[in-house]
Each structure stands twice: as structure tokens, then as C-alpha cells.
């Protein structure tokens with residue numbers, strides 16, 4: 514993405530977040546003027562990547578270079594595209610990193626112009642935009658409405674971020690089709706915590722946010738699968754194109770998972786409570802005037818991963834469990850793989866210091882019966898895409914072997 518120096522540059526922060534939520538990898542070039550409106554620090558914090566600003570940065574040139582930067586992408590999005598950037602593109606300039614990337618790219622280019630209506634309607638801008646459209650550049654917007662300047666209205670606003678995401682995904686559709694590696698498959702995912710009631714107002718819970726499970730469901734849906742997500746209580750938006758079944762307790766989660774079978778692939782990312790209260794009370798437990806605390810008797814919950822991994826004819830062809838550990842992560846995860854009968858375990862360290870529970874990134878190990886792979890820390894969306902990619906390859910290899 515190239516951010517130009519317009520007042521709408523701040524909207525790019527939201528655009529980056531929306532694209533990342535949908536598991537797109539975003540790398541940003543900012544013009545010198547753009548840095549007057551938003552800082553590379555904020556942009557880098559959202560993309561989780563370095564931000565490129567300078568054509569003549571020796572370090573950058575050695576590492577990735579403006580030519581690779583222009584090719585190592587599926588699309589180049591310019592938002593906001595300023596009148597100045599549009600003019601320099603139309604003239605074939607390459608006097609800064611943004612224009613050099615635009616001139617060198619062999620990928621689709623999508624412009625989202627944003628400027629004052631007089632600038633947009635100026636004959637020079639009209640000529641430049643026509644020229645770029647004839648050159649095959651896609652242009653989305655600008656929209657009509659109020660300007661940042663007081664009492665100004667007209668055509669020139671950056672299109673809404675959701676429309677821009679739509680335009681980017683439409684332009685990417687042929688590329689995205691290549692990623693539809695799970696078409697025709699049913700994928701079952703669990704995510705979030707479970708709540709085990711003590712009485713009508715109290716419950717036992719854990720710190721799972723559901724972000725990893727939701728990212729997995731979204732990645733599987735983008736890969737063309739029919740996806741059922743069995744979700745514990747979380748406060749996340751439902752991923753697009755996913756059937757979400759909301760449950761509260763571990764027992765309900767098991768029932769919903771069994772009802773969703775058969776599936777080709779099952780990924781158990783929920784943090785299911787190991788125990789529940791033996792007899793939850795139907796009335797709120799009162800504080801006793803004599804003092805003292807009630808004794809809570811716990812009983813073991815059903816083991817969802819084990820039940821499904823050992824379910825015989827209804828067992829999904831690939832069963833993946835998550836192991837959340839705070840000590841000896843790998844040793845425990847290897848034990849879990851065997852004990853549960855799962856095909857793979859994704860192990861992560863959930864000690865408070867790791868900041869995984871509730872956070873946006875994850876550092877995981879993929880454990881199979883004969884190998885351990887440790888992946889670098891990445892966003893939960895990226896972890897999800899990578900797991901889905903690997904699972905699809907495994908399912909396809911199994912299918913090829915069976916034929």
C-alpha cells in the first residue's frame with residue numbers, strides 16, 4: 514500500500530486494520546508528505562512490518578530494493594492518492610520511492626483519490642486521471658460529501674474504508690481464487706473459552722479471547738471451505754461466510770461439535786474448561802452470615818479433542834488440537850498428541866509473560882508424529898493462514914495417496 518500526503522491519510526490506519534483482520538499481508542510505502550499526517554510508527558505498529566519511506570536508503574535497497582518491493586505483492590493500493598501523486602504517476606515520474614514502485618510494478622494498481630473538489634475537478638487532474646485509467650490503473654472513488662475544510666462539500670472524499678476493502682478484494686479476486694485450496698471441504702473449528710456455571714450469576718472461565726479460533730475459521734472460509742465455528746462466549750464479530758454456533762459450556766461445545774460432523778478437517782482451538790461444578794446451583798449462593806466460603810466440588814469435563822480424534826468412522830480425516838502450556842511447552846504438547854490421538858498439535862506458550870492470551874500475535878510450534886516445527890512470532894491471522902495452508906496440503910496429499 515502507498516499512503517499519499519492527504520488529510521485522509523489517517524483513514525489508512527483503519528484500512529490496514531480491516532485488511533489485516535481479513536488476513537491480508539500489508540506492506541506500506543509512505544510519501545514524505547504522508548508522514549506529515551500519520552507517522553511511520555503508527556503504520557508500522559499496525560502492519561507489524563517495517564515501513565518504507567526512502568528511495569535512497571542503502572539498507573532497504575540491499576534488503577528488499579524498490580524493484581522487489583514493487584513485485585513482491587499481489588496488488589499496489591494508493592490511498593489516499595493525492596492530486597500530486599496522480600500527476601506524477603501520469604507523467605511517469607520516479608523521483609521518490611512511491612512513484613518508483615508504481616512505475617516499476619507489474620501488478621494491478623488501485624488508486625483511491627482524495628482531495629478538495631476543486632483539485633479533483635481541475636482540468637489538469639481530469640487529464641491525469643483519464644490518462645491513468647487508459648493505462649489500466651483502477652480507480653475507486655472519490656465519493657461525494659463534506660470535506661475536511663469548513664463549509665466545503667462536493668466530490669473528493671476518500672471512499673469509505675469498507676468500500677475500499679471491497680474494491681481491493683474484487684481486484685484481487687483472480688489471485689485469491691488461486692488460494693481457494695479447500696473448496697468442497699467442510700472444516701470444523703472451535704474457538705474461545707467455555708463458561709462453567711457456579712450459580713445463575715457466577716461461572717468459571719479462562720482468559721481465551723477466541724481470536725486464534727476466529728482467525729482460523731476466517732482463513733478456512735477464504736480458502737473456499739464450508740466452515741462451522743463452534744464458539745464459546747467471546748466478543749468478536751462473526752467472520753464472514755462462516756456458520757457460527759454459539760455455546761457456553763464444554764458439554765454444549767461437545768454436543769455442537771458432534772452435531773456438525775462429518776468434517777474433513779477439525780481444528781480445536783477453544784480453551785475448554787477441564788472441570789465444571791458438580792452441581793451448579795439454580796439460585797444465587799448467598800453469603801453466609803456465619804462467615805466462611807462455600808466448598809465448590811469440581812468434576813471433569815468431557816475431552817472434546819480426544820472424543821473426536823478417537824471417534825472411529827466419524828473422525829475427520831485431519832484432527833488438529835491446540836496445546837496451551839506455561840511450562841515445558843514442547844514436552845507436554847508431544848504427550849498430548851499421543852494421549853489424544855490427534856494428528857497435529859499446535860503448541861503455544863500462554864504464560865502471562867508471553868502475552869498470547871488475548872493478544873494479537875502468537876508464536877507456535879507445529880507438532881506431528883515425527884516432527885516439530887517452530888514458527889516465528891506472527892499475527893494470529895498469519896498463523897491461521899499458515900495452518901490452513903498446511904492442512905489443505907496434507908488433505909490433498911492424503912487424497913492423492915488414496916487414489
Ligand SMILES: Cc1cc2nc3c(=O)[nH]c(=O)nc-3n(C[C@H](O)[C@H](O)[C@H](O)COP(=O)(O)O)c2cc1C
Nearest residue numbers: 517518519520521544546547595596597598627628
Ligand atoms: C493540511 C493539508 C492537507 C492536504 N490534503 C490534501 C488532500 O486531501 N489531497 C491532496 O491531493 N493533497 C492534499 N494536500 C497537498 C499535498 O500534501 C501535497 O500536494 C503533497 O505534495 C503531496 O505529496 P505526495 O503526493 O507525495 O504524498 C494537503 C496539504 C496540506 C498542507
